[in-house]
Amino acid sequence: MVGKRIVQSEFFQRAVGFTIAMMLKFIRYTSRFETHRIDIPQRFWTNDEPFIGATWHGQNLILPTFWHNWREMRILVSRHGDGEIVSHIMYYLGVGTIRGSGVPKGEERRYKHKGKGGAGALRAMVRALGENISIGLTADLPPGPARRAGDGIVMLARLSGRPIVPVAATTRARIQLNNWDKFTINLPFSKGALVWGEPIYVPRDADPETLEAARFSVEQALNAVAEEAERIVGRRPKAGGQET
Secondary structure, three states, rough: HHHHHHOOHHHHHHHHHHHHHHHHHHHHHHHHEEOOOOHHHHHHOOOOOOOOOEOOOOOOOOOHHHHHOOOOOOEEEOOOOOHHHHHHHHHHOOOOOEOOOOOOOOOHHHHHOOOHHHHHHHHHHHHHHHHHOOEEEEEEOOOOOOOOOOOOOHHHHHHHHHOEEEEEEEEOOOEEEEOOOOOOOEEOOOOEEEEEOOOOOOOEEEEEHHHHHHHHHHHHHHHHHHHHHHHHHHOOOOHHHHOO
C-alpha cells in the first residue's frame, strides 16, 4: 500500500514525467532524423493557422519533440491509467494537454466510456482550435483494433473546420512492446524518420457517408506515412505485421 501511494503521488509522477521528457529530448538530438514534406506543417505555422495532428497509438512517443517552438499545441491525454504521467511529460516538453478520451463507435462501447470525458474533450478540442491552438491526438482507440481510425477525429475536423494532418515518426533502434498497439520505445543514437502527410478536410455539412469516406482517408494516409517512415529507417513489414 505504501508503494502504491508513492507511485500515485504528485512528486513521483512529476519526477517520472521529467525523466521521460529529458530522455525524449536526448533521443531526439542524438538521432539522425530524415524529414519528409516538412513544408506541409510549415505552411500552417507560417500562416499562424491551427491543424489537427494525427498519428497512430504506439507511434507517438517522440513526436512532441518536433513541434514548432512558438506554436501552441495541446495533446489529448486519457483521464485514467498513465494519463497523469503523460501530462507531466507534455508539460516538460512545452506542450499543453486536454484530458479525456475518444468515444468509440457503438452504443455498448460508448456506455463503457462514460465518465472518461469523451464529449467534454471533444468540446475542449473544438474550442482550442477555434482559439488558434493546434491539437494532437491518436486516431485509433484502445483497446483496438490498432490502426483503425475512429469516428472522433473526423467529427473534430467537421465541427472545427480545421484539417487533419497525418504524421509518423520512428527510429531504427527501438523496443516494441507486445501489447495491442505495439507501443514503441525509441532509442538514441539511431537513424530516424519524420513523415508528414497531406491535410484532409472534412466539410461542415458532411453526411454519414462523407464522414465514413473521410475516416477511411485518414486511416489510409496514416498507414502510408507510417510505412514510409519504416522504409526510411530501413525496416520492411513482413506478412502478418512483423518487422524485418
